[in-house]
Amino acid sequence: MDPDNDWSDVLSGHPIFSLPEVFTGPSPRAEVSLELSSNTLPSFTQLDPTEDGPAPSGRRQVMVLKDADLIVAAGREIRMTSLGDAKLSRSTRKTYKTLHTPNIQFEIHQISLNPSGKLLAVAGAFQVAVIVLPRPGFARLVPDTIDCKSVQVGQFYHASNAAAPIAKIEWHPWGEAGSTLMVMTTDGKLREYDISVDTEEPQQVLAFIPEKKANSFLAADASEREVASFTLGKGRADWGPLTIYAVTKSGDVYAICPYMPQNASIPSSYIHSLECFISAKQEFLAQGTSAAAKNLSTLYDYQRKYVSALLKQLPPGTVFPAASRPILIHPPTTIKAPPARQGPFLLQPSPRTLEGSEGGDATDMSYLAFDPEDDGGEGDGGETEHLGVVMIAFQDGKVDVCLDVEKVEARWDVKATNRDLPMLAVYETIDLGLVSTLSEITASEEEPSPLDLLQANHPAFLTDPIHADAIYVYHAFGVHALNISPVLQSLAIALRTDDESGGMSLDSALQQSAGTTVQPILTTLSVERKCSNPVIGVAIPNDVYLTYSIFILTSAMRIISFPLSLRTEPARPPPTQVLPPAKDSAQISQKSYWLTPPEGPPAYVSLLQNNPYIPGPASSRPSGLPKLPQLSLPQSTKGTEFMLTPDTLRYLGTTGRELAAQCTDIRLAVKAADERVMLQQEELTRMASKCREMQTLVEQLKGPKREASEARFKNIQAEQKALLGRMDRLLQSLMERASPELSEHETKWFEELKRMKGEITGISKYDEGSLVARTRLLEREYARLMPALKELTEKEKRRKEKLAESTQGLGFSQAFEFGERSNLERLRIAEVEQQISDLAAKMDVALGRPPSAQ
Template sequence: MPKIKSYVPSWLNEPAPGHKLFAPSTDDPTLPNPQAFSNRTKLGPRRTIARRGTEVFVAVGKQIRWGNLVHLKDSWESKQSKSIFGSRFKKENSNGSFVIFESRFKKEGSDGSFELYDEEAESNHPQNGAASEGYRVIKTPVADEIRQLVMSPNEDYLAVLTSHTVHICILPDSSHLTAPDATPFRPKFWTLGPTTHVTSRSAVSSAIWHPLGVNGSSLVTVTEDSVVRVWELSAADRWSFDRPTLAIDLKKLADGTYLDQDFSASTSTTNTGFSPDSFDMEAVSACFGDRRSGGWSPMTLWVAMKGGDVYALCPLLPSKWSPPPKLVPALSVSVVAKVAATEDDAETSPEAKRLAQQQLDWMADLDGQEPRVIDGLPGEPFTEVYTRPSRPGAVPKLQGPFYMELAPEPQQGDDADLTDILVIGEKISTSDLMFGEDVDLEADEDDDGLSLSVICLLTVSGRVQIYLDIDGVQAQWLPKKSARSDAYTLDSEDDFPSLLSFQTLDTLTPAEMSAPDNWPVFSTDATSRYSFFVTQPTGITFVSLTPWVFRLEAELQAESEAGSKFRIDLLVKANGSTREKVYTQKREQGSLAASVAIRDPDLGYFILSASYQAAVAVFFDAPEDEYTPTIRQASPSPAYDDEEDSKPLTMWDPRPYFHASGALDAGLHLPQLIDNLKTGRRKPLMQQEVRLSAATLEVFADSHRVVSADIHPLNEAVAELFRKCEALQAELREQIGKTNEVRHRVEHISGDDVEDDEQPVSDDAHVRNRLGQVRSRQEELAKRMQRLKGKLGKATSRELSDYEKAWMEELRALESNVLGTDEAVKAPSSSKAKAVPERLEVIKKLKDDLAAQIARLQKPGEAEEEEPPSSPAPNSYKVPLEIKKAKYAQVRTLLDRESALVDAVKSRLERINVG
């Protein structure tokens, strides 16, 4: 949820030049009066603000006003800074006195010299008028109040809509609008459909630029009689503005059974007969999915009817269209997979097989084309232009009305009427696109999101209904008349598509619904396509779907089915969409125009709207990105947790800009009444004394009625101004209190808060004291961590690993073999190694034998006596002395090695017993 930083800035308020963008025009009698709005007979959306980068176009009455917000802001702030620091100065005279003189600044000439000039006189120069302030008036050929401004995707066309007419403005470059000329600018205007969109025909509900149009030049208009027209505009061809390239009457298409029927709109203006579809199919709004969406969403037109029904046309394309690079390959993969699935499934209905075959024919026609390559916008890649496939046909099947599953209880009366529709298309599935390939396609940031389309509906009562397109709208056509076996039937299951109701939000209170010009509308956000704004006559509400969109996508993509019901229950019961009313105004101030979200490094992140008197803006904290440098927050010190709050103190809370009531500036009707009395039949009464008579009573009654009508709004305006002044005093006291608290904090840090009789403490002492407290706290935490580690090690009883268990078995076997324990543990058998006790006995025996031999060698006489009788005589053979010495040394070496081995075995057995 974005945090509100501030409201309307000073450079959009009076007397700044930015205020001229939204100020009412005094010479235009067509401007509505907010107090007398009930006299207007036509209700509809009010989208009177369009943007092109940092430039805005604002419709006021019959004229359009252009302004560069960055220029307006910089020029006003520069002017304010100069007025503060250089408006008046004191000059000291020779006698020591001071005089005040007006500011004069030095201006550098062409020759390098400087001259003094007056800033106020320079700003009022005829050549430095509105154009130098980033403001310009655009003249239009419209004959009625402008209701909507719709900017084209490439920002070179501007659709200007009244209640019944549509005009296309060829937008000039910004350099032409900033030229040093204060006169109104007259760009090139084209009237769209001079015989189609006229006052004698049905009113225009929506005008949408097709997201797949070539260079953003394809416009789709939807009228209240549910007629959809596709216009392919070209500034070089004037006939492209006269007739649409495709016109579809949805009432005819709803009753159609074959593709060969005529579904074009009727050109007759005399056919005004009764039809039930005139009430059930009264279109109020239409929209496409975003160009970045996947599947069939960018070419699906969603139409909302006033009664609550929703229809879809897919695919609706101009004769020449340019898809994004990933769209055609992704559609080809999905169509081929669908055809293969229908052929392998024996239970597939004939209707589903026919639709799959139609999609395959449409894709085959598209794949057989050689696209024409044209240059895109500066800095963007080239664009491929395709021709609309002729098979199966140009007119798609009308899908709907959609059945709303699990929808809430419908409202009664006019409160259930729809006013707007917003569709957030599904994301492009790059995994399906690169299935079977060795290289993965890099996903863009725009590919993140939900793999389902989200449809949002808005009612007159301000209720936002959020639906999910679970089945997915795909391309469908009616069968051809020659295909008798595949004839289209109204009882088919595919003729009853459905949308799953996910959530319902209320954005208006019952008291706010009674506004005479109540027509809520949607506005997209500049930070995320899963958040939007709802603009009502009395305020603006922010709605975000991000709390559940990505969690739902994770559940849809989960491969494991274990616990899916539990997780889905948590998703449903968890926090859903977030909503917050970011701006509120009184009904007396008039209706608000549809808000426009702007995000720019020079301006910040804010929404811009307008009432009939002034601008409305709400600035938010921008998300952390390239515009906002990341600031590393220092961790709070535990020693100062009790003394200071870790959060910074807010000096002031943002408040909306106060606009005084228009009744204070409006003229009175009493002077007009006096003039009428002086020239009317009651003229003699004005020249004589007051006498009690019927004529005098009539004059007093009329005067009382007029004076009461004039005084009542003045009393309300003065009372409101008085209450605002009292509130301002309270806010000022609160701000002074917060400022005083900040002052105490600063004095506490700097050491200036000590009393007179106390010894002042330097900053170095404060820092050293705090550093000592931090170190002591760190040592205490380290000791506590060591104690916890010891307790945790003792309390932990984890299972032994397989290697530890094998090592224990080996030790037990070795113990049983060496010490001869009673445990029947058998060590792993080895063909090359003997048991340890046997080896020990052999070593002892060899030691005894070798010791006896050594003794015999040292004492030959004694050795001969000890020889058994059967031994041969020593004189039978002679051994040299050198050989005897070598053998002796070899025996000593073997004895040492055996002794070392025995000692090592003993020490190892002792360590095992101790362990």
């Protein structure tokens, strides 16, 4: 396929995006029901347990990618096709396969692919099911329908009329064999199902909303007891991966930690890192003596027990820092208390309210973590390597960006005297512009306000699989792209400045920090008809060999694609050069001396600036997305007559002004680029002229000048040799004139040295009177006598010990007799020591202190 062709042209007419049978069958449903308007608003907002409508949660995600295979849910059908065939143009007729799943008898609102890519979880308004996907190569099968095994999950909890609506489904990344499915219902119950063990009963149940006590009254808003979404925490050496966050419709954030699947496959390196993290915490708290430190010490004791139970499950030989590998781990049961629900989080400072909005329910949340290891090592972003960002979306188009500065730690539901609420630092509040866009649409007095359409809006997040700082928000009126890399860069600069200035300029740096880049890429709102086609699916392939684009699907089953751009990583500084050995230091210094430019003005000044040329923002598209959002309307509106209304005129005027401003920016950018090209051409001409001059000079140096220089160097070398010989002769003559013979003192000094050498080394080789021979004789005598003396010393020591033991019970006469015998032995030892000392004095050998004197 030609890379210039857009995927929208390839997939626009694909039959996989045809409407479900309910819109094309014998009694077709009106396609108007797919639109969000004032007439269809009740079907999007009113809850009907007997119908699988979009009302219960409003979350829609009916399109996912499995490598090069596209999976789309249309009504109650699951369709699959291969994008690789479309890219390589292997088939002229576009086809797809329908997965035959008789157990699924509900409208599919959400689909989620497990980490292994073999299971597909589907959810409607109230029911959940899991489908076993066909093996690769399904596209070569002849039948259009493929039988697939499917099973419903938790029918007792999710298939009854009294069941709570499904808020979100997600596979746990650490589930054993990728079979752990998490199902969150709006009543705050998170149920964990292990598909390989039991599909009916959950392995674990987490409650984010406590049960109401009997005969009690709680004055709380209903939105405070309805969960909108949940997400998993992230981290490397902390409790982040074992933390799960949930947000209620009122915007309250709760967390439960620790949480892991009943059958988890956890990297061994993470368990060792968590152990080091807790050990460091305990060592730090051991230095404090306050009451708060004691309370935290008790908490860390619980955490130590938890991690110790994890370490006991590691197989023998799994030591740190060995290569990490996934290990089957089960949640420890050493701590009987369940994990505590932490929250609600304090949002500091309080998020602002959008102008013209009465507020709205929270709809989704996402946790972003930034790790330098993902970028290939340590880089400039080391200051934010452990920073977590929590993003919360609301119905009115508000997105709160919060920094997870105080990481959640494991806590258990035990009696505690004081438990502070966790905190999230609100960095900024993003306005997607939905309120202002709907406010510009005029409505008559009989018609409802266009702002009422926000009641059916359900923004949801989708993280870019390649760039962690890019996230997309899709909602009922289009798609927005958010890039938080400016936030991370600003925080990194602020922290670096704070370290260098001692904490004096952190506040000022944060006041000047940049915000998240917001770019609308698609709008589905029809100003003329005052309706919209909500976005029901967004997918981004993680296979760059296929394509790096974003696929967007609307409720009218219209597919739109935008190519994305891969970012180029900045060049890293070269590694530090190892210094050569000391013997080559002179050559290195001489070489660097000649390569050092001389002082003064440079010999050549370039017309270009030192910094590289950066194109203007109008001509650069780092993300590859369009500057203005594309308008996507259903196919049915193309044949209708266009009506000119004040709203359409206003929309056309606004779009025209934006296009005119963009054209002006492009013209200025083109003019700047032309000037740069002319400057580079002039610089190229100057450099070519300079190169010709240098080439002429080099040719002259290689020709006659080189021969003359070589002859001159030879003459200089000959003259140098002659001068050195003359200098040697002159120096010798001066020395002979100054002192022709040795003086009397010098003669005596040399004779004394000769005599001392004879005394030390001897006149001949076998001179026994030399100091060397006498020293060797003394060493042999010393070696012969020392064992006997040591043995005698040991005997004397043992005798003294026995004497001390015996004298404790001896009488006066016996002690006197032993004392006389001891005096005699001491006299004998003194005589032997005196003999050895005399012998050493005769042989001029220095001995240490005798044993009796020590």
